[in-house]
Amino acid sequence: MTDSPLRRSLGWYRLPILVVALVTSLLFYVPFLVVVATSWTETSYIIFPPDGFSLQSYSGVLNDWEWMDAFKVSLRVAGLGTVISVALGTLGALALTRLRSRTARSWVRTLFIVPMAIPPVAYAVGLYSVSLRAEALQDNLALLVLGEALLAVPYVFVMVSSGLSQADPALRPVASTLGAAWPMVIWRVDLPMIVGHMLAGAVFAFAVIFDEVVLSVFLTPIGVKTLPLQMLTASQEELSPQLTAASTLVSMLAVALLGGYSLFSNRRAARARRLSRKAATA
Amino acid sequence: MSIALSIKDVHVTLGQFEVLRGVSLDAEPGTFVTLLGASGSGKTTLLNVIAGLQQLDSGHVLFDGANVERRPPRKRRVGVVFQSYALFPHMSVGENVAFPLRAARRPAAERRRVVQEMLDLVDLGGMIDRAPASLSGGQRQRVALARALASDPAILLLDEPMAALDKQLRERMQVEIKRIQQQVGITTVAVTHDQAEAMTMSDLVAIMHEGQLVQVDSPENLYRRPVDEYVASFLGEANLFPADRHGPLPVDSGAPATGTAVVRPEDLVVLDAGQLGDRWHVRGVVRLLSFQGSRFRLEVTTPAGRSVVCSLPPHTDAGALLPGSEVTLGCADPDRVHVIHPAAVGEQLKLAA
Amino acid sequence: MTMEQALAAPATTRRRRPMADGAAAERRWLLWPPLVFFLLTVAGPVVALVQQALSGEGNAFAESLRMEVFVDSVWRTLLLAAVVTVATVVVGTCYAFAIAVGPVWVKALLMGGLLISLWTSVMVRTIGWMLLELPTGALFWVLELLHLRSEPIDFYQSTAAMYPAMIAVMLPFAVLPVLASVIGFDREQLKAATVFGAGPLLTLGAVVLPAIRQAMISGGVLVFVMSLGFYVTPLLLGGPANMTMSGIINGQLNTANRADVGAAMSLLLVGGTVAIYLVADRLFKVSERWG
Numbered sequence: 001m002t003d004s005p006l007r008r009s010l011g012w013y014r015l016p017i018l019v020v021a022l023v024t025s026l027l028f029y030v031p032f033l034v035v036v037a038t039s040w041t042e043t044s045y046i047i048f049p050p051d052g053f054s055l056q057s058y059s060g061v062l063n064d065w066e067w068m069d070a071f072k073v074s075l076r077v078a079g080l081g082t083v084i085s086v087a088l089g090t091l092g093a094l095a096l097t098r099l100r101s102r103t104a105r106s107w108v109r110t111l112f113i114v115p116m117a118i119p120p121v122a123y124a125v126g127l128y129s130v131s132l133r134a135e136a137l138q139d140n141l142a143l144l145v146l147g148e149a150l151l152a153v154p155y156v157f158v159m160v161s162s163g164l165s166q167a168d169p170a171l172r173p174v175a176s177t178l179g180a181a182w183p184m185v186i187w188r189v190d191l192p193m194i195v196g197h198m199l200a201g202a203v204f205a206f207a208v209i210f211d212e213v214v215l216s217v218f219l220t221p222i223g224v225k226t227l228p229l230q231m232l233t234a235s236q237e238e239l240s241p242q243l244t245a246a247s248t249l250v251s252m253l254a255v256a257l258l259g260g261y262s263l264f265s266n267r268r269a270a271r272a273r274r275l276s277r278k279a280a281t282a
Numbered sequence: 283m284s285i286a287l288s289i290k291d292v293h294v295t296l297g298q299f300e301v302l303r304g305v306s307l308d309a310e311p312g313t314f315v316t317l318l319g320a321s322g323s324g325k326t327t328l329l330n331v332i333a334g335l336q337q338l339d340s341g342h343v344l345f346d347g348a349n350v351e352r353r354p355p356r357k358r359r360v361g362v363v364f365q366s367y368a369l370f371p372h373m374s375v376g377e378n379v380a381f382p383l384r385a386a387r388r389p390a391a392e393r394r395r396v397v398q399e400m401l402d403l404v405d406l407g408g409m410i411d412r413a414p415a416s417l418s419g420g421q422r423q424r425v426a427l428a429r430a431l432a433s434d435p436a437i438l439l440l441d442e443p444m445a446a447l448d449k450q451l452r453e454r455m456q457v458e459i460k461r462i463q464q465q466v467g468i469t470t471v472a473v474t475h476d477q478a479e480a481m482t483m484s485d486l487v488a489i490m491h492e493g494q495l496v497q498v499d500s501p502e503n504l505y506r507r508p509v510d511e512y513v514a515s516f517l518g519e520a521n522l523f524p525a526d527r528h529g530p531l532p533v534d535s536g537a538p539a540t541g542t543a544v545v546r547p548e549d550l551v552v553l554d555a556g557q558l559g560d561r562w563h564v565r566g567v568v569r570l571l572s573f574q575g576s577r578f579r580l581e582v583t584t585p586a587g588r589s590v591v592c593s594l595p596p597h598t599d600a601g602a603l604l605p606g607s608e609v610t611l612g613c614a615d616p617d618r619v620h621v622i623h624p625a626a627v628g629e630q631l632k633l634a635a
Numbered sequence: 636m637t638m639e640q641a642l643a644a645p646a647t648t649r650r651r652r653p654m655a656d657g658a659a660a661e662r663r664w665l666l667w668p669p670l671v672f673f674l675l676t677v678a679g680p681v682v683a684l685v686q687q688a689l690s691g692e693g694n695a696f697a698e699s700l701r702m703e704v705f706v707d708s709v710w711r712t713l714l715l716a717a718v719v720t721v722a723t724v725v726v727g728t729c730y731a732f733a734i735a736v737g738p739v740w741v742k743a744l745l746m747g748g749l750l751i752s753l754w755t756s757v758m759v760r761t762i763g764w765m766l767l768e769l770p771t772g773a774l775f776w777v778l779e780l781l782h783l784r785s786e787p788i789d790f791y792q793s794t795a796a797m798y799p800a801m802i803a804v805m806l807p808f809a810v811l812p813v814l815a816s817v818i819g820f821d822r823e824q825l826k827a828a829t830v831f832g833a834g835p836l837l838t839l840g841a842v843v844l845p846a847i848r849q850a851m852i853s854g855g856v857l858v859f860v861m862s863l864g865f866y867v868t869p870l871l872l873g874g875p876a877n878m879t880m881s882g883i884i885n886g887q888l889n890t891a892n893r894a895d896v897g898a899a900m901s902l903l904l905v906g907g908t909v910a911i912y913l914v915a916d917r918l919f920k921v922s923e924r925w926g
Contacts, residue, residue: 004735004736005335005822005825005826005829006732006735006736006817006820006822006825006843007736008825008829009825009828009829009833009835009838009839009842009843010732010736010835010838010839011834011835012835013835013836013839014732014733014736014737017729017732017733017736018733018736018737018741020726020729020730020733021729021730021732021733021734021737021741021745022733022741022744022745024726024729024730024748024806025730025744025745025747025748027748027799027802027803027806028748028749028751028752028803028806029747029748029751030763030767030773031760031762031763031764031766031767031800031803032751032755032759032760032763033763034763034766034767034772034773035759035762035763035766038766046766048766048771048772048773048776049773049776084672087668088668088669088672089669091665091666091668091669092665092666092669094665095662095665095666095669098658098661098662098665099662106922106923108666109922109923110913110916110922111673112669113921113922114909114912114913116857116860116861117857117860117861117908117909117911117912118864118905118908118909119863119864119866119880119881119904119905119908120864120866120881121864121866121880121881121884121885121901121904122864122881122884122900122901122902122904122905122908123680123901123905125684125884125888125897125898125901126679126680126681126683126684126898126901126905127679127680127683128888129680129683129684129686129687129894129898130679130680130683132683132687133683133686146675146676147676149672149676150672150673150676150677153669182658182660182661207753207754210756211756211757211758213756213757213758213867214866214867214881217885228756228757228758231756231758231759231762232758232867235758235761235762235765235871236871239765239766243762244762244766247758247759247762247763250756250759251751251754251755251756251759254754254755254756255750255751255754255755258750258754259750259754333826333830334830335826335829335830354829355829355830356829356830356831356832356833356834360830361830361831362826362827362830362831364823364826364827365823366821366823368821368823368824368826368827370824370827370828370841370842370845371846372845372846373841381828381831381833381841382831382832384837384841385828385831385832385833385834385837386832429831433831433832
């Protein structure tokens, strides 16, 4: 691929572009590396460069019920929220393919993307006012889960729609002329084609919900904290290496899970490509 | 002004795959050369080599005797019509055609004049302000051609120019492109996998196979005197029979063969028992007779399972050739049988009467 | 409306046109669950906000707009969002180009940075910036090492401190659409530009940028709109002097105890943001690029 047309077209102008991009990538790497580095200090306060090397703050986090509880709450909220947002986002993406009117399609599309634009603080205040009016929604995580699910729906919708747009549009009419009713078409034709994209959407939605902090500020019952909220609280107090150790742990977990997932899906895609190439040449 | 093109022993490797394996080709100024081959034969790579879009491992490309392989594409004065036409979607037809002139920093007045001239040449004089998306496939191709010719190139390159057109339009555009090429008098290299297209447009057809040029010749010579079995069956339909120095051997005889006889379907006729004599012939059973407008196409299977195709004139009595009936085929004119002899390639042998 | 018609249609016509009614039923079952969910989770909070905004004695909306801190924060937020948008689109476009044309090691490095940013939480990244910018943080350590500075830097919780962090947080949203567009760009058009004599500048300006403009705008609109709701990063890095609208709203509720004013401000923020998105969406077809 040394002869890429874009590379040739850019000529020497690609040097400044590369320099800008590489400098920019520092914005991504440096803060993360600082977080990781400060977590192994032997001191009980945060210092950079770290003083010595120990894993004491890691064991501190893992044995601290406050951090572990927050982690469990986040898992629960993100899990429930992901299920809801995947279901709704997928329904929306499927509905989009079945609408004929151009205006209807464009409104549905906008509707499913607009939650990305909702400012979380204002939305959290709104949900909070709802909870003031409905006692059943106080002292539990229902509103938090629903709100997070709404914020994550666009990501699922985008992923699944892109999967559906790659599918052959003739398959669905074919299935229905062969006598399949619409639920069977969805179950047998659409879902198998987009299951990978649904999974990707689910992973993305989980990550978004797991990381979201603002809604938890307003909506968690007293004494309950999600992990990002616990981090926010900790970052406004005396900075301790436990904070960066927890940050490192959760980031490593995310990198391991998401990296593992994308390796897996890449390999699957590569295998599918190989198979289709084989089929084409055979 | 057009140039003589010369390609000498060009090698190109893409990844681990040797796409061009020693290609040489010479074309006089003003010649229309077509590179004909199956997909993956390296013909588009060769076109890219001429355009300067592909680096060479070794070999030379000469324009009028001058080495150009180190020259970047923009300094080679080539005009290219791409397979997808590659019209810039956000520019009007006129802006597309003006692009090469804009790149060469020509004054606006000259640009306007040349654009009009080029669009008139391709019969699109009134379309200057249209968007490419609003044009039909044939019109887009004409715009691409006008753009390729706008900067007065020394050589015109056409990459599968007809691939995106339907059959009728394709035939019209083949003639049209040939007309424009002759009017401009420009040396032209086209790439195609369509043999009819190659035959219609070209002065010279170069057959490519697995990164090499198998035969470069006029369309007629290629058809009448192919150098090997590949060329014979690639260009038109061909019946291949085992042959020795004297011509085709009795079919299904198992006699030792030293070469291959190429018999074109239109050179085969149906023989009566009386005409047989000691002429060379093929016996078989009719499998299929189909009417194709100007000809009948007859498919015959010999007792040993060899399939023979025969093209008969339209006044043939179809009733006598029903599937399942026995038939004997022979050569109308033994002189038209070409024998490929591996030892003496291209040697023309006469069929003993 | 088609659904109601379908429901109201007599059974006989329904049987005669099974395909059409099947399609209506299909659409109904696919669209209604999400629509009901949106109605509950969006309309519910909005109604509650309106009620709460009207619960105070005076007109909470008018009061918000008279409050100097709020009006200031509106301008500050708009400016911040605009700066972040322009910066992320420009830098993000370079970043996407570099991934497309760079040597393999550059590509891997850049993709790695992008993925770290996508996969780690905003909280973690913001904490990283905090540690970097603290008076004796990592930045100070580097400067000291290079003998460029010996006293602690007075950078943390200033306007300049929050911009790089916010650009880093938002950058992936600007890079991704442009990257998809650059990678999917028609190679023959680039070859055509080269063959017809265009240099890098003409190719970029006349061929490439017009084609990826749409992607740049989509990324930019999204970054702008999301930046309007920024809360955590400005709170931790910008400090009290750089309160965004979100910060002010939080203050009204938790410090000033003016729930009605907070609700009014929330409505203004949500309404404004969504309105901006809808206008941009109609103008530039942003959703179509994403969905």
